[in-house]
Amino acid sequence: MGRVLSIQSHVVFGYVGGKAAVFPLQCLGYDVDVVNTVNFSNHSGYGRLGGTRSTAAELGQIFESLEQNLLLLPDRLLTGYIPGAEGLTAVADLVEKLKSKRPDIIYLLDPVLGDSGRLYVAPDVIPIYRRLLPLSTIISPNWFEVETLTDIVLKDLPSLRRALTILHQDYHVPNVVISSIPLSPWLKDALPASISSNLDPDANHLLCIASSATTDTSTVHAQTVQQLPGYFSGVGDLFSALLLAHYDPQSPSAVSRAASQALTKTHAMLRLTHEYAETLPEEDRQGTDDEKDAADPLRKVRRMRGRELRLIQGQDILRGIGLQDTRELQPWADFWAS
C-alpha cells in the first residue's frame, strides 16, 4: 500500500492522536513512520495528565536524522496535534521539503485547533496552519476549525460557500472534508432530498461534507450519520487516518469515496464503543456534570476510560469485514446554485 509519515500526539493509555491513527493505517497495509509530538499518559479529557511535549529542537533533530539516513520515504503524510508554534514551524519546514522533493506526495492535514467554539491551542499556530494549507492534498477540519481558518462564521449556506471558496481558491486546498457537523435546521433544509429524506425524525444527526475543488467552484458530496449520546475522544483522529488510507488518487471522486469509507468505519467503531460503554457498571458511565466532576475528579476519569475507542476489539471494522450500513456520500448537485 505504501508508507505514511504520521506526526501527532502519543498517549500511553487509550486511543487519540497516533494511538487512534497508526493501528488502523497498519491494518490497512501501510508502513507507518511514527513521530510523537507529545508523550502523555492519557488524553486531556481526563482532566489531568503527565508527560512531556517534544520540543522543536527534538523534532528537528529527528527529521534531520531521518533525512541523513535516507529514511524520509513517505508516499503519504498525516499531521495532527502539534503543540506550539515552534514545533509546528519545524513540521511545516519538513512538509515543504517533502513536497518539493516529491510534489505528488499525498498530504492529509488535520488542523487541530479546537472544537465547539473553543480554541485549545495558542492562537499563534493559526498563521502557521494557514501556511500549511496550500501544501495539503486534503484537509479535515471540524466546523469550528473551518471558522477559525477562514474567519467566517458559518450560519447559513452562503457563509459555508464563502468559507469553502476561501479554502479552495485563496489557500489552494484541493479537498476539504468536514465531518461531524451538527445538523442545524438551516443545514438540514439546504440538503438535497437524497440525503434529507433518509433522516430518522427521532434522532440527532451529524453531517459529513466533502468538497473537491474544480476550476470555478467545487464538487460537493455529503452524508449523515446518527449522533450517539455523549462525547468520544479520538474520533477525528481515526476518521482522518481512514480518510487518508482510503484515498486513491487514481479513482474518480477519490475524496468522496474515501470519506464514505472513513465515515462508515468510524461510525461503526463508535457504535461498538457506545454499546460497550452501556454494559459498564453505573459508576463508570456517569453523564457529564461539571459540578460533580469538579468535586470528584475520578468521576470524570471513569467516564472517559469507559469511552475509549474499541479499536482493538473492532479491528475487523477497520479491515472492512462484515460492515453494514454503508454511509456512501451523495452528490450535493445544487450546492453552488443560488
Place this chain on the structure above:
Amino acid sequence: MGRVLSIQSHVVFGYVGGKAAVFPLQCLGYDVDVVNTVNFSNHSGYGRLGGTRSTAAELGQIFESLEQNLLLLPDRLLTGYIPGAEGLTAVADLVEKLKSKRPDIIYLLDPVLGDSGRLYVAPDVIPIYRRLLPLSTIISPNWFEVETLTDIVLKDLPSLRRALTILHQDYHVPNVVISSIPLSPWLKDALPASISSNLDPDANHLLCIASSATTDTSTVHAQTVQQLPGYFSGVGDLFSALLLAHYDPQSPSAVSRAASQALTKTHAMLRLTHEYAETLPEEDRQGTDDEKDAADPLRKVRRMRGRELRLIQGQDILRGIGLQDTRELQPWADFWAS
C-alpha cells in the same frame, strides 16, 4: 484478550522495540498501553540516529499520572530496552507496585543487555535486572544475556544446566525462554533425537529452549529453525511480544506452547523479510564489510533499510493465517540426566 503495558524503545522508522512488539500484540487482540523509553529516528544498527531518551523523572511522572487516573490496569507487562540505571529503577519500582497490587500479573521480562559477546548497555543496569528477575513470569534473554545475568560461560551442557539452575532457583524465575542460540557442536550432540534427526546437514540452525521450573529442576523443551543469512533487527522484540501474547497460564506446558507459536511466526516473518530483501537492487543488499561501511555510511544504511521486518506485509502471519512449517518445541526429556 486483555491489556498489556509495554515499556520499551520507540523508533520513527522501522521495526524494533515497541514498533516490533505493539502491532503484533494489537493484531492478536490486546489493548496495549505504550510507554516509550526513547524516541529515536531509527535503530542503532544504522550507525547514526537522532532523538532523545526519556529521563527517569519523565517515566516516573507518566507512571504517577497513570496511577492517579486509575489507568494502571494491565493484565500483562512487557519490558524491553530501557536505557540507563535510573530509568530502569523507575520501571523496577513500577513493576514491584503492579506485582504487589496484582500478584497474578503476567510479566515478560526481556533483559536487553547485549548480544554476541558485547554489552550494549552500561554495566550498572545488570544488578537492577537481577532485582527484576524474581518478579518475572517469563524471561527471554539471548545466549549472551544468560551468561551476563548468571556469570556462567555457556560452553557445555553442565554449564547450561548451572545457568538455568541459577535463574530458576536463585532468582526464582518460573520460565526461561532462550531463542536464537547458535547451534554449536556440543549443543547439537546433546539434543534429543526428536530434534537433531530433522536437521538439514547443509544448513545452519538456531536453537530455541524453553525451561519451566519444577520443584527440583525444570522441564525443558526445544526446537530448531534454519538460520537465514545476515542480521535482522527487532527479531527478539517480535519474539518476546508473541511469546507473551500466546502465553496461556491455564494451559499445560503453557510456555513451551507459547514459544512454539512465537518461534513459528517469528521465523515465517524472517523468511518473508529475507525473501523481500533478495528482490532489492544490488546497492541495497551489500553484505556487512566494516571497512567499506566505514568509508560510506550510506552503504550500511541501505542494507539496514532493506532488512527491516515486513510486519505490515506479513500481518497474516501474526494472526496465524496460512502458517506452514510449525516449529513445535519438543520435550528434551533427559536434559537433566547426567
